[in-house]
Amino acid sequence: MxxxxxxxxxxxxxxxxxxxxxxINVELQAVDFETGEHQSDAFLKLNPNGKVPVLEAxxxxxxxxxxxxxxxxxxxxxxxxxxxxxxxxIMRWFNWEAAHFQCQAVGAVGYQRLVVPMFGGTSQxxxxxxxxxxxxxxxxxxxxxxxxx
Numbered sequence: 001m002x003x004x005x006x007x008x009x010x011x012x013x014x015x016x017x018x019x020x021x022x023x024i025n026v027e028l029q030a031v032d033f034e035t036g037e038h039q040s041d042a043f044l045k046l047n048p049n050g051k052v053p054v055l056e057a058x059x060x061x062x063x064x065x066x067x068x069x070x071x072x073x074x075x076x077x078x079x080x081x082x083x084x085x086x087x088x089x090i091m092r093w094f095n096w097e098a099a100h101f102q103c104q105a106v107g108a109v110g111y112q113r114l115v116v117p118m119f120g121g122t123s124q125x126x127x128x129x130x131x132x133x134x135x136x137x138x139x140x141x142x143x144x145x146x147x148x149x
Contacts, residue, residue, distance in 0.1 A: 001027065002055070002056045003016070003019065003026050004029050004053060004055075005029070005052050006031050006033060011065035012052055014069065015065050015068050016028070018068075018072050018080065021080070022072060022076055024075075026055075026072075031043065045061075049063065055068045066098060070091070
């Protein structure tokens with residue numbers, strides 16, 4: 001198996017943590033975003049979204065960190081992905097994390113710390129109403145030169 005990843009991606013880090021915890025032999029292949037490797041034809045065949053992580057297992061490719069972790073944990077006998085109904089509780093928390101924590105908390109912080117400075121912005125404020133930059137007229141968006149209004 002081979003995992004396509006980027007070292008700064010939290011989603012990739014969590015998959016690598018599962019790989020290491022389970023002691024699974026997986027080749028790690030860093031994807032170079034600066035050269036656009038994630039938009040190459042070869043990579044887009046693995047994941048048409050052009051995002052990491054992607055797990056390649058023979059002729060099977062799987063994207064999305066939560067799906068990859070469930071796949072990896074389902075093979076060996078372990079307590080990460082139980083064979084009973086507890087796995088659905090894990091899926092519930094996977095979905096909660098993706099819908100609420102990742103987007104609202106981690107996404108806003110990553111946006112503020114990585115994206116805004118890439119475009120010359122210096123704002124360290126978030127919109128208090130939403131904890132994100134999605135609100136039109138958000139002062140932090142305006143300071144970063146990213147206002148939609």
